[in-house]
Amino acid sequence: MSTGTAERADPADRGRLQISRSVLRKIAEHTADQDPGSARTRRRIGGLGIGEHGASAQISGPDDALRVRLDVALRYPAPVREAVAALRTRIGEELARLTHCQVRTVDVTVSALVAADAPPRVE
Template identity: 30%
Template sequence: MAEDSNIILNSEDQSLGTIQIAPRVLEIIAGIAAGQIEGVSRMHGSIANSVSELLGRSDHRRGVKLSNSDDELSIDVDVYLEYGVSVPKVAAEIQDKIKQQVTLMTDLSVKEVNVHVQGVITEKEEQQVDPNDIFGEHENKDGEE
Protein backbone atom coordinates (compact mmCIF):
# COMPACT_ATOMS: atom_id res chain seq x y z
CA MET A 1 0.00 0.00 0.00
CA ALA A 2 1.20 3.51 -0.71
CA GLU A 3 2.63 5.65 2.02
CA ASP A 4 0.27 8.13 3.61
CA SER A 5 2.62 11.09 3.27
CA ASN A 6 2.52 13.31 0.22
CA ILE A 7 5.48 13.51 -2.13
CA ILE A 8 6.95 16.97 -2.59
CA LEU A 9 7.77 17.86 -6.17
CA ASN A 10 11.07 19.66 -6.49
CA SER A 11 11.14 22.77 -8.59
CA GLU A 12 13.88 25.32 -8.98
CA ASP A 13 11.57 28.24 -8.33
CA GLN A 14 9.78 27.71 -5.04
CA SER A 15 8.96 31.37 -4.49
CA LEU A 16 5.25 30.65 -4.82
CA GLY A 17 5.36 27.62 -2.50
CA THR A 18 5.75 23.87 -2.71
CA ILE A 19 3.88 21.33 -4.78
CA GLN A 20 2.77 18.11 -3.09
CA ILE A 21 1.27 15.09 -4.76
CA ALA A 22 -0.59 12.27 -3.05
CA PRO A 23 0.76 8.75 -3.67
CA ARG A 24 -2.70 7.64 -4.87
CA VAL A 25 -2.36 10.08 -7.79
CA LEU A 26 0.82 8.32 -8.92
CA GLU A 27 -0.93 4.97 -8.55
CA ILE A 28 -3.78 6.20 -10.75
CA ILE A 29 -1.31 7.43 -13.40
CA ALA A 30 0.46 4.04 -13.37
CA GLY A 31 -2.82 2.11 -13.49
CA ILE A 32 -4.16 4.03 -16.47
CA ALA A 33 -0.82 3.73 -18.29
CA ALA A 34 -0.68 -0.04 -17.76
CA GLY A 35 -4.29 -0.50 -18.84
CA GLN A 36 -3.57 1.23 -22.17
CA ILE A 37 -1.03 -1.39 -23.24
CA GLU A 38 -2.29 -3.82 -25.87
CA GLY A 39 -2.27 -7.31 -24.42
CA VAL A 40 -3.26 -6.28 -20.89
CA SER A 41 -6.63 -7.85 -20.17
CA ARG A 42 -7.20 -6.26 -16.76
CA MET A 43 -5.49 -5.26 -13.57
CA HIS A 44 -5.38 -7.53 -10.52
CA GLY A 45 -7.01 -6.11 -7.43
CA SER A 46 -8.43 -6.93 -4.04
CA ILE A 47 -11.93 -8.09 -3.20
CA ALA A 48 -12.81 -4.51 -2.27
CA ASN A 49 -11.78 -3.40 -5.78
CA SER A 50 -13.98 -6.09 -7.31
CA VAL A 51 -16.99 -5.09 -5.22
CA SER A 52 -16.50 -1.43 -6.11
CA GLU A 53 -16.28 -2.36 -9.79
CA LEU A 54 -19.55 -4.30 -9.54
CA LEU A 55 -21.16 -1.19 -8.08
CA GLY A 56 -20.02 0.81 -11.09
CA ARG A 57 -17.05 2.56 -9.53
CA SER A 58 -13.82 2.15 -11.44
CA ASP A 59 -10.60 2.23 -9.46
CA HIS A 60 -7.62 3.02 -11.66
CA ARG A 61 -5.29 2.30 -8.74
CA ARG A 62 -6.31 -1.35 -8.88
CA GLY A 63 -3.26 -3.62 -8.99
CA VAL A 64 -0.73 -0.83 -8.41
CA LYS A 65 1.50 -0.48 -5.33
CA LEU A 66 3.85 2.43 -4.82
CA SER A 67 6.98 2.65 -2.65
CA ASN A 68 8.95 5.85 -2.13
CA SER A 69 12.41 5.89 -0.61
CA ASP A 70 15.11 8.52 -0.95
CA ASP A 71 13.10 10.37 -3.62
CA GLU A 72 13.08 7.30 -5.86
CA LEU A 73 9.84 5.58 -6.75
CA SER A 74 9.33 1.85 -7.02
CA ILE A 75 6.08 0.76 -8.62
CA ASP A 76 4.66 -2.76 -8.53
CA VAL A 77 1.93 -3.62 -11.05
CA ASP A 78 -0.21 -6.78 -10.95
CA VAL A 79 -1.83 -7.62 -14.29
CA TYR A 80 -3.72 -10.29 -16.19
CA LEU A 81 -2.62 -10.66 -19.80
CA GLU A 82 -4.56 -11.83 -22.83
CA TYR A 83 -3.81 -15.34 -24.06
CA GLY A 84 -1.34 -15.48 -26.95
CA VAL A 85 0.66 -12.31 -26.25
CA SER A 86 4.40 -12.26 -25.69
CA VAL A 87 4.71 -11.89 -21.92
CA PRO A 88 8.22 -10.32 -21.94
CA LYS A 89 7.26 -7.88 -24.69
CA VAL A 90 4.04 -6.74 -22.98
CA ALA A 91 5.76 -6.50 -19.59
CA ALA A 92 8.54 -4.32 -21.07
CA GLU A 93 5.92 -2.08 -22.71
CA ILE A 94 4.15 -1.72 -19.35
CA GLN A 95 7.42 -0.75 -17.67
CA ASP A 96 8.28 1.80 -20.36
CA LYS A 97 4.80 3.35 -20.47
CA ILE A 98 4.48 3.72 -16.68
CA LYS A 99 7.97 5.19 -16.30
CA GLN A 100 7.34 7.57 -19.20
CA GLN A 101 3.95 8.78 -17.95
CA VAL A 102 4.97 9.25 -14.31
CA THR A 103 8.12 11.14 -15.32
CA LEU A 104 6.27 13.24 -17.90
CA MET A 105 3.41 14.19 -15.58
CA THR A 106 5.29 14.68 -12.29
CA ASP A 107 9.00 15.05 -13.13
CA LEU A 108 9.75 12.39 -10.50
CA SER A 109 12.45 9.75 -10.91
CA VAL A 110 11.13 6.19 -11.26
CA LYS A 111 13.72 3.73 -9.98
CA GLU A 112 11.91 0.55 -11.03
CA VAL A 113 8.64 -0.81 -12.35
CA ASN A 114 8.04 -4.42 -11.35
CA VAL A 115 5.41 -6.25 -13.41
CA HIS A 116 3.72 -9.24 -11.77
CA VAL A 117 1.71 -11.34 -14.22
CA GLN A 118 -1.09 -12.87 -12.13
CA GLY A 119 -2.68 -14.87 -14.92
CA VAL A 120 -3.67 -15.25 -18.54
CA ILE A 121 -7.23 -14.59 -19.71
CA THR A 122 -8.61 -16.57 -22.64
CA GLU A 123 -11.39 -15.37 -24.91
CA LYS A 124 -14.86 -16.09 -23.67
CA GLU A 125 -16.81 -18.40 -25.91
CA GLU A 126 -20.28 -17.22 -26.84
CA GLN A 127 -22.82 -19.72 -25.61
CA GLN A 128 -25.94 -20.11 -27.67
CA VAL A 129 -28.84 -20.63 -25.29
CA ASP A 130 -32.41 -20.71 -26.50
CA PRO A 131 -34.49 -18.81 -23.92
CA ASN A 132 -37.44 -21.11 -24.71
CA ASP A 133 -35.32 -24.23 -24.15
CA ILE A 134 -32.67 -23.34 -21.55
CA PHE A 135 -32.04 -26.95 -20.55
CA GLY A 136 -31.64 -28.27 -24.11
CA GLU A 137 -34.53 -30.71 -23.79
CA HIS A 138 -35.94 -30.08 -27.29
CA GLU A 139 -33.02 -30.79 -29.61
CA ASN A 140 -33.75 -30.54 -33.31
CA LYS A 141 -31.76 -31.36 -36.38
CA ASP A 142 -32.70 -28.58 -38.79
CA GLY A 143 -33.29 -25.79 -36.27
CA GLU A 144 -37.03 -26.55 -36.23
CA GLU A 145 -39.10 -27.84 -33.33
Protein backbone atom coordinates in the same frame (compact mmCIF):
# COMPACT_ATOMS: atom_id res chain seq x y z
CA MET B 1 1.03 48.91 -13.59
CA SER B 2 3.89 47.59 -11.52
CA THR B 3 5.34 44.12 -11.58
CA GLY B 4 6.23 42.64 -8.22
CA THR B 5 8.92 40.12 -7.54
CA ALA B 6 6.32 37.34 -7.20
CA GLU B 7 5.17 37.91 -10.77
CA ARG B 8 8.73 37.65 -12.10
CA ALA B 9 9.82 34.72 -9.96
CA ASP B 10 10.40 31.38 -11.56
CA PRO B 11 7.24 29.24 -11.06
CA ALA B 12 9.31 26.58 -9.31
CA ASP B 13 10.37 29.15 -6.69
CA ARG B 14 6.81 30.16 -5.78
CA GLY B 15 6.06 27.20 -3.53
CA ARG B 16 6.02 23.45 -3.19
CA LEU B 17 4.08 20.78 -5.00
CA GLN B 18 3.41 17.45 -3.38
CA ILE B 19 1.59 14.76 -5.33
CA SER B 20 -0.21 12.16 -3.24
CA ARG B 21 0.89 8.57 -3.64
CA SER B 22 -2.73 7.66 -4.38
CA VAL B 23 -2.60 9.94 -7.45
CA LEU B 24 0.64 8.31 -8.61
CA ARG B 25 -0.96 4.90 -8.06
CA LYS B 26 -4.01 5.82 -10.14
CA ILE B 27 -1.80 7.13 -12.97
CA ALA B 28 0.14 3.84 -13.00
CA GLU B 29 -3.06 1.75 -12.94
CA HIS B 30 -4.74 3.80 -15.65
CA THR B 31 -1.64 3.63 -17.85
CA ALA B 32 -1.44 -0.15 -17.44
CA ASP B 33 -5.16 -0.55 -18.18
CA GLN B 34 -4.77 1.46 -21.41
CA ASP B 35 -1.95 -0.76 -22.65
CA PRO B 36 -3.13 -3.07 -25.47
CA GLY B 37 -1.41 -6.05 -23.85
CA SER B 38 -3.28 -5.79 -20.54
CA ALA B 39 -6.71 -7.24 -19.80
CA ARG B 40 -9.47 -6.83 -17.25
CA THR B 41 -10.44 -9.84 -15.17
CA ARG B 42 -13.55 -10.90 -13.27
CA ARG B 43 -13.48 -10.08 -9.58
CA ARG B 44 -14.73 -12.95 -7.44
CA ILE B 45 -15.36 -13.18 -3.73
CA GLY B 46 -16.53 -16.46 -2.27
CA GLY B 47 -17.15 -17.83 -5.76
CA LEU B 48 -19.48 -14.99 -6.73
CA GLY B 49 -18.65 -12.66 -9.59
CA ILE B 50 -18.84 -9.02 -8.47
CA GLY B 51 -17.60 -7.18 -11.55
CA GLU B 52 -14.31 -6.57 -13.28
CA HIS B 53 -11.02 -5.04 -12.27
CA GLY B 54 -7.88 -3.93 -14.04
CA ALA B 55 -4.32 -3.43 -12.93
CA SER B 56 -3.46 -2.81 -9.29
CA ALA B 57 -0.41 -0.74 -8.28
CA GLN B 58 1.51 0.18 -5.15
CA ILE B 59 3.89 3.15 -5.06
CA SER B 60 6.77 3.70 -2.64
CA GLY B 61 10.00 5.66 -2.43
CA PRO B 62 10.89 9.33 -2.86
CA ASP B 63 9.80 11.37 -5.91
CA ASP B 64 13.23 11.05 -7.53
CA ALA B 65 13.34 7.24 -7.15
CA LEU B 66 9.81 5.81 -7.20
CA ARG B 67 9.24 2.10 -6.91
CA VAL B 68 6.11 0.77 -8.57
CA ARG B 69 4.68 -2.70 -7.86
CA LEU B 70 2.10 -3.64 -10.47
CA ASP B 71 -0.28 -6.60 -10.55
CA VAL B 72 -1.80 -7.06 -14.00
CA ALA B 73 -3.57 -9.58 -16.22
CA LEU B 74 -2.24 -9.94 -19.76
CA ARG B 75 -3.90 -10.95 -23.01
CA TYR B 76 -3.09 -14.45 -24.23
CA PRO B 77 -1.41 -15.47 -26.45
CA ALA B 78 1.21 -12.76 -26.37
CA PRO B 79 4.90 -12.74 -25.53
CA VAL B 80 4.85 -12.08 -21.78
CA ARG B 81 8.38 -10.65 -21.55
CA GLU B 82 7.72 -8.12 -24.31
CA ALA B 83 4.34 -7.12 -22.85
CA VAL B 84 5.88 -6.58 -19.40
CA ALA B 85 8.80 -4.60 -20.85
CA ALA B 86 6.34 -2.36 -22.72
CA LEU B 87 4.33 -1.82 -19.51
CA ARG B 88 7.46 -0.86 -17.56
CA THR B 89 8.49 1.67 -20.18
CA ARG B 90 5.02 3.13 -20.61
CA ILE B 91 4.39 3.55 -16.86
CA GLY B 92 7.79 5.14 -16.25
CA GLU B 93 7.36 7.59 -19.12
CA GLU B 94 3.81 8.53 -18.15
CA LEU B 95 4.65 9.16 -14.49
CA ALA B 96 7.64 11.27 -15.53
CA ARG B 97 5.58 13.22 -18.09
CA LEU B 98 2.65 13.98 -15.81
CA THR B 99 4.37 14.43 -12.45
CA HIS B 100 8.08 14.94 -13.16
CA CYS B 101 8.78 12.07 -10.74
CA GLN B 102 11.50 9.63 -11.70
CA VAL B 103 10.71 5.92 -11.63
CA ARG B 104 13.49 3.72 -10.35
CA THR B 105 11.81 0.32 -10.76
CA VAL B 106 8.56 -1.18 -12.00
CA ASP B 107 8.09 -4.69 -10.61
CA VAL B 108 5.35 -6.53 -12.47
CA THR B 109 3.39 -9.57 -11.29
CA VAL B 110 1.33 -11.23 -14.02
CA SER B 111 -1.66 -12.54 -12.09
CA ALA B 112 -3.63 -13.97 -15.01
CA LEU B 113 -3.61 -14.65 -18.73
CA VAL B 114 -6.88 -13.83 -20.49
CA ALA B 115 -7.69 -15.17 -23.94
CA ALA B 116 -7.79 -12.26 -26.38
CA ASP B 117 -10.93 -13.55 -28.05
CA ALA B 118 -12.70 -14.99 -25.01
CA PRO B 119 -16.43 -14.25 -24.98
CA PRO B 120 -17.83 -12.80 -21.76
CA ARG B 121 -18.96 -15.43 -19.26
CA VAL B 122 -22.44 -15.52 -17.81
CA GLU B 123 -22.47 -16.24 -14.09
